[in-house]
Amino acid sequence: MISADGSLTFRELDQAVDEMTSELAVMGVKAGGVVAVLSWNSAPFVAVVHAAARLGAVLLPLNARLSADELGWQIKDAGAAFLLHDEANTMVAEGLAAVAGRPLKLLGLGSPFEGLRMSGVRAVSDSSMTARRQRTERRFDLSEVQTILYTSGTTGRAKGAMLTYGNHLWSAVGSALNLGVQTDDRWLACLPLFHAGGLSILHRSVIYGIGCVLHESFEPARVNKAIDEDGVTIVSVVALMLEQMLDERGENPYPASLRCVLLGGGPAPRPLLERCAALGVPVVQTYGLTETASQATTLAPEEALSKLGSAGKPLFGTEVRVLRDDGAEAGPEEPGEIVVRGPAVTVGYLGQPKATSRALRGGWLHTGDIGYLDAEGYLYVLDRRDDLIISGGENVYPAEVEAALQSHPAVAEAGVIGVADERWGQAPLAVVVARKGVVVSDEELLSFCRERLAGYKTPKRIVLAEALARTAAGKLMRGELRQRYG
Amino acid sequence: MISADGSLTFRELDQAVDEMTSELAVMGVKAGGVVAVLSWNSAPFVAVVHAAARLGAVLLPLNARLSADELGWQIKDAGAAFLLHDEANTMVAEGLAAVAGRPLKLLGLGSPFEGLRMSGVRAVSDSSMTARRQRTERRFDLSEVQTILYTSGTTGRAKGAMLTYGNHLWSAVGSALNLGVQTDDRWLACLPLFHAGGLSILHRSVIYGIGCVLHESFEPARVNKAIDEDGVTIVSVVALMLEQMLDERGENPYPASLRCVLLGGGPAPRPLLERCAALGVPVVQTYGLTETASQATTLAPEEALSKLGSAGKPLFGTEVRVLRDDGAEAGPEEPGEIVVRGPAVTVGYLGQPKATSRALRGGWLHTGDIGYLDAEGYLYVLDRRDDLIISGGENVYPAEVEAALQSHPAVAEAGVIGVADERWGQAPLAVVVARKGVVVSDEELLSFCRERLAGYKTPKRIVLAEALARTAAGKLMRGELRQRYG
Numbered sequence: 001m002i003s004a005d006g007s008l009t010f011r012e013l014d015q016a017v018d019e020m021t022s023e024l025a026v027m028g029v030k031a032g033g034v035v036a037v038l039s040w041n042s043a044p045f046v047a048v049v050h051a052a053a054r055l056g057a058v059l060l061p062l063n064a065r066l067s068a069d070e071l072g073w074q075i076k077d078a079g080a081a082f083l084l085h086d087e088a089n090t091m092v093a094e095g096l097a098a099v100a101g102r103p104l105k106l107l108g109l110g111s112p113f114e115g116l117r118m119s120g121v122r123a124v125s126d127s128s129m130t131a132r133r134q135r136t137e138r139r140f141d142l143s144e145v146q147t148i149l150y151t152s153g154t155t156g157r158a159k160g161a162m163l164t165y166g167n168h169l170w171s172a173v174g175s176a177l178n179l180g181v182q183t184d185d186r187w188l189a190c191l192p193l194f195h196a197g198g199l200s201i202l203h204r205s206v207i208y209g210i211g212c213v214l215h216e217s218f219e220p221a222r223v224n225k226a227i228d229e230d231g232v233t234i235v236s237v238v239a240l241m242l243e244q245m246l247d248e249r250g251e252n253p254y255p256a257s258l259r260c261v262l263l264g265g266g267p268a269p270r271p272l273l274e275r276c277a278a279l280g281v282p283v284v285q286t287y288g289l290t291e292t293a294s295q296a297t298t299l300a301p302e303e304a305l306s307k308l309g310s311a312g313k314p315l316f317g318t319e320v321r322v323l324r325d326d327g328a329e330a331g332p333e334e335p336g337e338i339v340v341r342g343p344a345v346t347v348g349y350l351g352q353p354k355a356t357s358r359a360l361r362g363g364w365l366h367t368g369d370i371g372y373l374d375a376e377g378y379l380y381v382l383d384r385r386d387d388l389i390i391s392g393g394e395n396v397y398p399a400e401v402e403a404a405l406q407s408h409p410a411v412a413e414a415g416v417i418g419v420a421d422e423r424w425g426q427a428p429l430a431v432v433v434a435r436k437g438v439v440v441s442d443e444e445l446l447s448f449c450r451e452r453l454a455g456y457k458t459p460k461r462i463v464l465a466e467a468l469a470r471t472a473a474g475k476l477m478r479g480e481l482r483q484r485y486g
Numbered sequence: 487m488i489s490a491d492g493s494l495t496f497r498e499l500d501q502a503v504d505e506m507t508s509e510l511a512v513m514g515v516k517a518g519g520v521v522a523v524l525s526w527n528s529a530p531f532v533a534v535v536h537a538a539a540r541l542g543a544v545l546l547p548l549n550a551r552l553s554a555d556e557l558g559w560q561i562k563d564a565g566a567a568f569l570l571h572d573e574a575n576t577m578v579a580e581g582l583a584a585v586a587g588r589p590l591k592l593l594g595l596g597s598p599f600e601g602l603r604m605s606g607v608r609a610v611s612d613s614s615m616t617a618r619r620q621r622t623e624r625r626f627d628l629s630e631v632q633t634i635l636y637t638s639g640t641t642g643r644a645k646g647a648m649l650t651y652g653n654h655l656w657s658a659v660g661s662a663l664n665l666g667v668q669t670d671d672r673w674l675a676c677l678p679l680f681h682a683g684g685l686s687i688l689h690r691s692v693i694y695g696i697g698c699v700l701h702e703s704f705e706p707a708r709v710n711k712a713i714d715e716d717g718v719t720i721v722s723v724v725a726l727m728l729e730q731m732l733d734e735r736g737e738n739p740y741p742a743s744l745r746c747v748l749l750g751g752g753p754a755p756r757p758l759l760e761r762c763a764a765l766g767v768p769v770v771q772t773y774g775l776t777e778t779a780s781q782a783t784t785l786a787p788e789e790a791l792s793k794l795g796s797a798g799k800p801l802f803g804t805e806v807r808v809l810r811d812d813g814a815e816a817g818p819e820e821p822g823e824i825v826v827r828g829p830a831v832t833v834g835y836l837g838q839p840k841a842t843s844r845a846l847r848g849g850w851l852h853t854g855d856i857g858y859l860d861a862e863g864y865l866y867v868l869d870r871r872d873d874l875i876i877s878g879g880e881n882v883y884p885a886e887v888e889a890a891l892q893s894h895p896a897v898a899e900a901g902v903i904g905v906a907d908e909r910w911g912q913a914p915l916a917v918v919v920a921r922k923g924v925v926v927s928d929e930e931l932l933s934f935c936r937e938r939l940a941g942y943k944t945p946k947r948i949v950l951a952e953a954l955a956r957t958a959a960g961k962l963m964r965g966e967l968r969q970r971y972g
Contacts (some may be wrong), residue, residue, distance in 0.1 A: 140803075173659050177694055180667040183788060207802065208663055209786075300695075302669060316693065319625075 001184075002230055003214035005043035009208070012109045013050075018041070020051035025392055026401070027105055028084060031056030034078050034148070037109075038062045038071065039086035041193050048084055049193070049202055053140065053165075059147045060160075060195035064089055065472040071156065073098055074150050076106065078160055078350060084109055121350050142166030148350055149196055151290040152471075160289045160350035170343035171200055171293035172207045174315030178298050179234070179260055179284070183368040186211035187234040189349075190218045192472050197236050197264055200294035218474075223363055227258050234258075238265030238474035239272055240413065242283070246275060253280060260284050260301055261329065264294075265475050267381045269403035273308050287311035287338075291346040296320065297379045308337050310378040311371075318342035321364070322373050330377040335382055339364040343464055370397070387478050389418030389426050394456045396428050398478065400461060405430055410440035413469045416459065417481045430459040431467055432480055440464075444465035487691065487718055488672075489700040491529035496540055496695070499532070504528070506537035513568060513591055517542030520564050520634070523595075524548045524579055525572035529701050530595035535679070535688055539626065539651075546646075547680035548576075551958040554581055556644065560636050561586060564646055564836060570595055570865055605914065628652030634836055635682055637776040638957075646836035647777045649682075655688055655831035657779035658693045660801030664784050665720070665746055665770070672697035674712055674721040676704040678958045683722050683750055686780035691725065697777050704960075706734040713744050720744075724751030724960035725758055728769070732761060739766060746770050746787055747942045750780075751961050753867045755889035759794050773797035773824075773867050777832040777851055782806065784866045796864040797857075804828035807850070808859050818861040821868055821881070825850040856883070873964050875904030875912050880942045882914050884964065887945060890938045896926035901954045903967045907946065916945040917967055919954055926950075 001008045008016065029035055033056045039045045053058040060078050062071055068455040075083065075096060082106045085093035097104045140146075146165045150158040187205060189212055191198035205212035213230050215222060217242055226232050235247070235258070242263060261276070264286040278281040297320055299312030312319045321329055322336040331337035341364045348356035359366055367413035370388060371381040381398045389396040400417035405414035413433040430449075434440050442462040451460045469480035487494045494502065498837045511800035515521055521543045546564050557646040561582060570593045571579035574861065583590045586795055626632075632651045638643040651723070673691060675698055677684035679767045691698035699716050701708060704727055713719050721744070728749060747762070750772045762769040772784040783806055785798030800806045807815055816822035816882040827850045834842035845852055856874060857867040868883045875882040884902035892898035899919040907913035916935075920926050928948040 162920075173663075176667060180671075180694075181662060181670050182666050182668055306691055317705075353832075 001046065001212045001214060002042045003041075003046070004216055008043065014022075015349075016047045017050040018052065020044070020047040021054045023107070024048075024051050024055060024057070024082075027107060029055050029057050029082055031198055031433055033057045034060050034080040035082045035084065036060040036062055036075050036078070036080040036196070038064055038085045038089045038096075039084065039109055039193075040088060040299075041189065041198065041214050042086055042109065044086070044195050045212065046202055046214065047122045048109070049199070050206070053146060054138070056144070056446070061147070061149065061199060063150070063194050063472055064192070068095055068099075072099060074160065075100060075104075077157070078148050081105060082107065103350050110378055116257065124349070128217055139166040142169060143347075145347070147199065149194075149199075149290045158356055159352055161346045162237060162291050162348055162404065162452070165344060165345055167293040168200070168203045168345050169207065170317050171295065171315075172204045174317055174344060175200075175204060175298070176208060177294055178295075178300060178312075179262075180231065181208045181210065182259075183210075185230070185233045186213055186231050188215065188223065188232040190212045190215040190223055190241070191236055191238075191474075195472065196288065196292075196294045196390070197238075198288045201236060220244040224249050227254060230338075231257060234260040234262060236262045236264065239263065239268050240470065240474045242276070242281075243412075245460070246279070246281070247290045254475065258282065259472075262295075264288055267383065267399040267403075267485055268309070268464055269406045270309055271397075271403065271407040273413070277308065285309070287369075287371075287379060288342075289365075289367060291367075292318070292357070293341055293346070296340050296344070297340075299378075307378050309380060310374070311381050313377055314340075314342070314377065314379075315344070319345060319374070319378055322371060322379075323364055323366075330372065333372050335370050335372045336383065337385060337453075338367045338369045338371045340367060340441050341365065348371070357422065364430045383480070387414075389428050391418070391426050391456045392424040394454075396426075396457050398428070401428055401430060401449070401453065401457055404449055404457075405432060405445060407452075408440070408445060410434050410438045411445070413476075415476050415478060415481045417478055417486060419460070421460065424456070427460040429485055430462045431465050431468060431485060432462055433465055456459050487529065487532065487700060489527075489529045489532070489697045490702055494529065496692075499536075502529070502533045503536040503540065507540045510541055510543070510568070512532075513593060514875070515541050515543050515568055519543045519568065520546050521568045521570065522546040522548055522561050522564070522566040523570045523680070524550055524575045524582075525570065525595055525679075526550055526574060527675065527684065527700050528572055528595065529700065530752060531679050532688055532698075532700065535593070535685070536692070540624070542630070544631050547633070547635065549636070549680050549958055550678070554585075554969070556576055558582055558585060559643055560646065561590065563586075564634050565638075567591060593892070614689070624650040628655060628669075629833075631833070633958070635680075635685075635686065635776045637895050645838055645841055646919040648834055648836055649779050649832055651657050652772065653779040653830050653832060654656060654686065654689045655693065656803050657781065657801075658690045660803055660830060661686075661690060661781055661784070662694060663802045664781075664786060664798075665748075667694045667696065668719065669696075670717070672699055672717050674699045674701065674709065674716075674718040676701040676709050676727070677722055677724075677960075681958065682774070682776045682780045683724075687722060696888055698807075704754060706730040710735050717743060720746040720748060722748045725749065725754050726956065726960045728762070728767075729758060729898075732765070732767070734888050736888065744768065748772055748781075748784070749864040750774055753885040753889075754795070755871065755885075755892045756795055757889065757893035763791055763794065771795070771797045773855075773857075773865060775826075775851075775853060775855075777845070777853075778804070778826055778828075779830045779832070780874060782826050782828075782830070783882045785864075792913070793864050795866060796860070797867050798865065799863055799864075801829070801830070804830060806859070806865055808857060808865075810851075816858065816901065821856050821858045822872060824853045824855045824857045824865070824867065826853060827851065873903070875902075875914050877904070877907070877912050877914065878910040878940045880940075882912075884942050887914055887916060887935070887943055888962075890935055890943075891906045891918060891931060892929060892943075893938075894926070894934050896924045897931070897935040898922070899954050899962075901962050901964060901967045902945065902965050903972055905946070905972055910942070914943065915971055916948045917951050917971060919951055 045394045142165045145162045147163045148160040157233045187201045189201040261283045287296045288295040297312045324336045368385045383399045401416040402414040412435045418426040419429045469477040633649045634646040673687045675687040685758045747769045772781045774781040783798045805827045808820045854871045869885045887902040888900040898921045901917045904912040905915045955963040
């Protein structure tokens with residue numbers, strides 16, 4: 001593993017995890033206990049992920065972008081008795097301990113932390129980065145909960161999706177059987193470890209025995225540099241991150257060693273995919289959720305061009321269907337709710353039997369996402385069901401309108417929501433962020449849309465803004481837009 | 487898939503399997519029914535493997551080298567009601583049906599069979615060989631028996647090891663996580679499909695979505711040609727096959743596209759491994775049994791040289807221990823019986839509760855093989871426990887003596903057994919096959935052994951023979967040697 005704390009072989013990581021395990025045990029962490037982590041990506045965070053598993057404790061990675069109120073709710077809801085934090089989150093952690101209303105033991109994760117210091121942090125070097133396959137004998141009960149990841153519901157408080165060892169393992173196996181595993185693979189984690197997309201990279205690294213390059217957070221230039229210099233073969237990103245990487249990169253092509261850019265976090269704008277195809281960027285679309293422990297469907301790399309725009313087929317062991325509103329299976333190309341079943345699907349939401357039985361019916365996870373399957377069974381994701389705009393009886397998918405706007409050279413980002421309309425019930429409204437230093441009028445954009453979209457899909461109004469609210473994983477927060485402009 | 491019947495894409499194979507499924511259904515094959523196959527490797531055999539699974543029937547691949555008496559026993563013991571056979575085995579099959587004493591429906595598997603003819607057999611071409619990932623939705627209960635493979639016990643009749651869908655799946659997954667999966671992989675099956683080592687290649691092919699090159703039987707020149715011309719990246723062999731490949735190959739190096747020569751079927755002679763190392767042949771040792779659905783431990787490719795002679799570490803999900811005679815765990819380097827536990831281990835022997843509980847104790851399969859683990863947990867396989875020679879209280883491992891003999895340039899093959907000795911209880915006797923056209927005396931070989939082996943390991947007598955009895959998988963049949971020379 002390569003991180004800002006230096007480079008660790010698997011053997012060294014194993015030692016660091018042993019030391020972290022001892023430290024947690026001394027703190028009082030026991031099997032079944034819940035260990036919360038409030039930290040940006042770091043080597044100590046990685047050690048905690050594995051140390052918690054060795055103790056049979058449940059890991060609760062907290063989103064470091066949330067408010068203290070939201071964090072407090074998650075800690076309380078999950079019954080966490082321990083809170084590990086990095087230096088940057090010390091004050092928040094101490095504040096949380098003060099208001100927890102119950103004992104909450106804190107532990108600061110130094111950087112480099114004690115374990116790494118003891119084994120000696122070494123400079124990044126080729127020899128130490130070699131993935132050594134250490135298959136040690138550890139037995140995990142696949143039905144036990146390994147992780148709780150809170151996922152923002154559309155209404156009310158976030159819910160804690162329980163992910164078992166089996167969920168994480170099957171997710172990793174399914175990904176391996178789709179994307180392949182090469183001895184020299186190195187997966188770059190620049191997504192936060194407190195999201196499934198980032199965390200799953202750590203699991204894959206130890207299950208496959210491949211290297212992991214860990215970035216504290218996403219910086220386009222650093223990502224591009226790591227691809228050039230750190231032997232990164234796979235990187236997980238969302239659309240906005242990829243846009244920024246390409247903008248930063250300019251004309252400079254990526255090396256052949258980069259074999260897969262795994263693109264998730266929502267429907268990808270077609271112009272971005274076409275840009276990647278033109279530049280020879282090996283982009284592979286995926287569709288996944290916290291509740292599926294990351295990827296549920298992924299396009300096979302060799303189909304990236306022939307099925308442009310599709311999120312592919314279900315990973316091995318996973319099944320995907322699309323349902324009409326009446327619960328019947330939709331026909332080919334017919335949009336409906338995406339439902340997912342398989343060994344990587346969450347066993348439910350912690351302490352929420354009602355929400356669990358609403359989401360999981362007959363083993364099928366009802367995702368709330370809208371999409372369709374083509375005649376060959378390839379999934380196309382359209383949008384969140386809750387974001388769907390119904391205008392004059394017609395379905396308008398915000399992602400489609402956003403993609404049209406984003407194909408305008410002056411547009412950096414676009415977010416589309418439905419607003420009340422006397423005549424049509426609802427009508428689309430677009431919030432647009434222009435590229436730096438570029439001026440564009442709303443009339444210009446409206447006429448651009450009119451040329452590309454059906455009348456009912458064309459925004460009624462375009463608002464120019466400075467920025468769009470996004471989650472830590474880079475997903476557009478349309479709920480925020482609705483609150484502000486709705 | 488490339489075979490003598492032509493080349494099939496996954497889509498075409500899927501169609502062929504559909505047609506075979508219909509044919510079997512018409513014949514009366516139902517879920518739970520046992521379908522025996524008596525055939526050399528062929529495309530129709532492959533179609534049967536998958537068609538049986540689609541019908542939920544249990545596959546019974548029969549060893550085409552067995553006598554009619556042995557085959558009759560297996561068919562009767564397994565309760566097979568259907569016997570599919572290739573042309574070469576027509577007479578045997580008809581004979582079996584006549585003496586079965588119960589209804590046994592026959593079906594000849596034409597070559598190319600009806601299904602392939604209908605979809606049009608095509609010449610081998612690059613475009614049609616591309617592995618297309620077809621992930622169709624089929625649900626299998628992992629705890630159901632998919633295959634029965636008879637394994638020759640050391641005493642009495644062969645026993646039918648029941649292998650479940652889960653056994654085969656976990657075997658494939660464990661192999662993937664160790665050897666990796668590359669999009670352009672093609673695995674050459676020149677081991678018989680009626681052995682776990684050959685059959686497992688078919689499962690990996692469809693689970694990984696990689697190509698399979700199928701040879702009717704093993705011919706060194708054809709294997710070498712396929713490696714050069716058919717894009718073979720992995721080939722499964724036993725030691726004798728590899729020797730013959732190298733002999734046939736001469737000075738001509740293998741292409742870089744050949745990334746793994748998976749060597750199983752018993753302890754590998756060190757001279758062979760050293761020969762491979764010198765030639766740059768990417769040989770990777772594995773240890774496995776019918777009861778583990780093929781590989782149980784495999785050396786990682788990057789450790790092939792640093793751990794020369796080891797069969798590696800357990801595959802993901804599998805555990806291996808070495809036990810003393812009293813059942814306690816042996817220390818590092820201490821030989822004892824190899825025991826294996828994990829999701830790829832057979833659920834038991836069909837209709838043999840006693841043999842099952844003898845072999846499987848607390849989930850641990852007692853293999854009857856002797857080996858040791860080094861301090862880092864790497865397995866070294868010494869020999870079959872039943873082949874162990876105890877001479878004057880000292881353990882003599884026949885494989886070690888055979889390896890010494892095989893390092894003599896005049897020796898093609900060697901088999902060592904224990905024979906009664908008045909003074910030492912037992913003493914080693916060696917049966918040696920000289921290389922073609924080479925003359926060597928037993929005195930010469932004895933003095934060669936004396937220089938290389940301890941006195942008690944040196945054969946008491948060397949017998950020169952024309953050939954050694956081997957199983958279809960190429961394993962030396964020491965039982966035969968004992969009957970003849972013991």
